[in-house]
Amino acid sequence: MIIATNVQKKFGRLVALDRISLSCNKGQTIALIGPNGSGKTTFIKCLLGMVLPDSGFITINQQNIHQNWQYRQQIGYMPQISRFPDNMRIEQVLDMVRDIRYQPGQQLDEELIEAFELKRQFGKRMRTLSGGTRQKVSACLAFLFNPAILILDEPTAGLDPVASEVLKNKIATEKAKGKLTLITSHVLSDLDDLVSEIIYLQDGKLRFHESVSRLQEKTGEAKLNKVMARIMLQKTAQS
DSSP: OEEEEEEEEEETTEEEEEEEEEEEOTTOEEEEEOSTTSSHHHHHHHHHTSSOOSEEEEEETTEEOTTOGGGGGGEEEEOSSOOOOTTSBHHHHHHHHHHHHOOTTOOOOOHHHHHTTGGGGTTSBGGGOOHHHHHHHHHHHHHHTOOSEEEEESTTTTOOHHHHHHHHHHHHHHHHTTOEEEEEOSOGGGGTTTOSEEEEEETTEEEEEEEHHHHHHHHOOOSHHHHHHHHHHHHHHHO
């Protein structure tokens, strides 16, 4: 569904993405991980059309996304930090985004609105909400339009354990439907039993893109945090 070919992006002398080439396919749930400054955010912004690569290109469903804004209708995006008009109520925010994005005949997915019991808080203004409730609103918007591709940036940050499990169950459900999900997270334990692939970026370079099962086989570890710790130790020993 997504193919990046030799994608490079510089900000002055900083090489944020250094000729990244990778492919992400239908039905995969992929962890996009790496240390701060590794290029994860820049890569996501390139996928969303918020940043234009200096060279290389990205295709989604075999269509080059350059100067083709329509592809964004296939994407549901949940940013790490959401910004909403402070004076608007939750219901008004949802209605506003529906008015902007809804396509005739489109089937809306309001499952998370129900699961988070968000309707009970529809009258609350955004400025009064806790960080966790703002995350719930952001998650609902990401899934609302039944997109084929989900890009979730630190989706469980700020969520209580119950809400976090609700969201992870929803991600698993959408994976079973054949959707592609990209997730960034510094809390690898949140990704156990959820992701099927790992993309690891460092210093703007793609260090590896492998299946979780293959990495578990290589390291002899089951939990993702231990898998990554073992890989990092191996790489340090080799350098």
